[in-house]
Amino acid sequence: MTNAFHLTWVGVAGCLLCLGCGPSLGRPLDPGKPIVIQILSGGSPIDEGLIDLSGAGGGAKITSNGEANFEHVPFGAYKVVVHPPMDLSNVAPLDNSDQLPVAKKAQSSLIPRKFQSEQTTPLQIEVTEGDADRFEFDLKK
Numbered sequence: 087m088t089n090a091f092h093l094t095w096v097g098v099a100g101c102l103l104c105l106g107c108g109p110s111l112g113r114p115l116d117p118g119k120p121i122v123i124q125i126l127s128g129g130s131p132i133d134e135g136l137i138d139l140s141g142a143g144g145g146a147k148i149t150s151n152g153e154a155n156f157e158h159v160p161f162g163a164y165k166v167v168v169h170p171p172m173d174l175s176n177v178a179p180l181d182n183s184d185q186l187p188v189a190k191k192a193q194s195s196l197i198p199r200k201f202q203s204e205q206t207t208p209l210q211i212e213v214t215e216g217d218a219d220r221f222e223f224d225l226k227k
Contacts, residue, residue, distance in 0.1 A: 119219055120155070123137055127225050130152075135197060138166075138167040139165070140204050144158075159213050160213070164212075167209075168201040168225070170196075
């Protein structure tokens with residue numbers, strides 16, 4: 087794999103991770119607060135992946151202790167979508183730069199498919215001024 091190809095995919099992945107992650111510059115923040123969401127599987131932390139909140143909730147990376155830290159989430163109700171980690175080693179290298187990359191067979195994930203889509207996830211939170219700022223979900227319960 088060439089360095090240019092690798093750097094291009096790293097740049098694309100970085101942009102995808104940052105979309106919706108923070109407030110727009112020059113726009114005042116809607117009322118909200120920082121929150122933490124912890125994701126477990128059978129009582130053990132899931133130590134990698136991404137969490138997206140529906141609507142304008144944003145997204146955050148899951149840390150090694152299973153937590154995703156959101157700096158500012160506007161007050162409201164959100165569906166919680168949990169994505170497996172992005173694995174760029176699954177992308178087959180190109181012989182011809184005019185072709186699109188082809189994904190190899192995906193590795194299995196600790197995150198069941200129903201949690202990976204806004205349409206099917208049963209996980210929901212309500213962020214309000216006086217309530218908890220910490221949420222925990224066990225995907226095996």
